[in-house]
Amino acid sequence: MKLSPQDVTVPLVDLSAQHQAMQTEINTAIARVLASSRFIGGPEVQRFEAEFASYCDCRYAVGVASGTAAIELTLRALDIGPGDEVITTPFTFFATAEAIIQTGASVVFADIDPDTYNLDPAAVQQVVSPRSRAILPVHLYGRPAELGGLRTLAKNHGLALIEDAAQAHGARYHGQRTGSMGVAGCFSFFPSKNLGALGDAGAVVTNDEALAERIRSLRDHGRSSKYLHQEVGFGHRLDALHAAVLSAKLPHLDHNNIRRRQLAARYNDMLAGTDLVLPAADNGTESVYHLYVVRTPQRDAIIEELRSAGIEAGVHYPVPLHLQPALRSMNLASGSFPVTEAAADTVLSLPLYPEMTEAQQDYVVNTLRKLVG
Ligand SMILES: Cc1ncc(COP(=O)(O)O)c(C=O)c1O
Structure with a gap:
């Protein structure tokens, strides 16, 4: 039975309390976008990307439509697809595996550590195969995965380490920000996340300029200019309204x-x-x-x-x-x-x-x- 709002003394998450606390900044951000009438791309998106990249100690951030899109576009930008395997955890939200499957690659699960609920590097080691292309750890509940061991494995086997940081905005692993330790970090700004938009939104952070550029193009129909398309991509852009609200909330x-x-x-x-x-x-x-x-x-x-x-x-x-x-x-x-x-x-x-x-x-x-x- 679902509790009705008047029955709840303590909700699991309370977004209205958060929005009340930041109401003025959020209203100003929304008004700014309305006044500009730039709803797709433009300065609000660029500004949030710069701010979020800097927050994550990364050179680039690419705003996308959701956390799921962030993972799928990162895999596709690394040319991971049919015939390839991506190793991840079976203890996560469904989207982690879904994004892998949408690329045509196969999901390979490895079990978790019983104390941290995150991928166990020893279990990952056991499932590495000649078809493995990437390891996709999830920082479950906001706790960084065992990135040291996973990074060594990725290095030794020539695999990409891609962080699913959808639940871990601002977390640190031995001082380093989550999202900054692999080839890319994928974030969700689903409203209830630690940093949430007013709808679906996400971002990829990376230090690899070519990877950022490819994701930028893939999120926007593979475009290189207004009506020139270099490859078949997606309509997975971050809306200006979400970017402006995220900029207001990030501080x-x-x-x-x-x-x-x-x-x-x-x-x-x-x-x-x-x-x-x-x-x-x-x-x-x-x-x-x-x-x-x-x-x-x-x-x-x-x-x-x-x-x-x-x-x-x-x-x-x-x-x-x-x-x-x-x-x-x-x-x-x-x-x-x-x-x-x-x-x-x-x-x-x-x-x-x-x-x-x-x-x-x-x-x-x-x-x-x-x-x-
Ligand atoms: C661990 C994890 N990965 C991926 C996602 C997908 O993010 P989104 O809902 O923004 O597509 C979520 C969040 O819902 C998540 O918690």
Whole structure:
């Protein structure tokens, strides 16, 4: 049963609170685009691309229509397609695998680390083949994947390392920004992400000028000038309205990420000693807690109890990708990725967003403590 807004004491995410806090800047950005009537491309998109590239410590950012488009265009710009294999995690949002499949390449899954929920480099090593072209780790829940080990593997086998950073805007791996450590980083600005647009939007960041140029052309019908098309591309541009809103929100991102980390640390303190498995310690990484995820075998019962107390919890993700009906032709039976499957059965996302009050968090913790040992 879905909770109606008046029943929710603590939502999983509260976008209206975020938009209220930034209302003036957002309204000014929207008014600017309306006044200019430049809705496609133009200075707003260029400005946001420059700002976001700099934020990610990369030379280039290319704004695109979504995070899914960011991944697919990056793979296509690297000429990855039929006959090629791309290694990724089965414990992610479906779009990670979907983007690979849309290029005609094959998805090859490797299991995750049980503590970080991210690709396990040892498992990746086992599935590298002569057809492998890329490794596509996901920084799940905002926590950077084990990029050191993955980068070494990619280097040793001549593979492209492409980061799916859709959940990790501003996170750091041993000081380096996520998105800046492989050949490209792919971001989603889906509204509920740490940096969200007012609809679908995304970006690719890279230090490779030729790659950026090819993605720029592919996102815009393979164009080299207004009516000259060098290759068959896509209508996957970033709208000026989204770019302007993203520029207005970007200066708040670091502060909001700090707030997420503070709230996560507070959850850790207050839930210590319970039967819940809490997020693993940072260990050289700096998570931006897109989601705060605990584990418990009583997950489904706890979600129902929280709901009746007006608290929205979530599951990211209940069905691993290798067990999705859409991928049944891969013939990967239950049991193929045991670490992923155990996580999918037990993970529980608790409410966390920068504007969440400590009183709301206390209420979640007190309710939860009554339900778990
Ligand atoms: C890990 C991951 N990859 C890819 C995507 C796809 O992004 P989008 O919804 O912007 O296409 C998402 C977000 O929804 C995601 O969480």
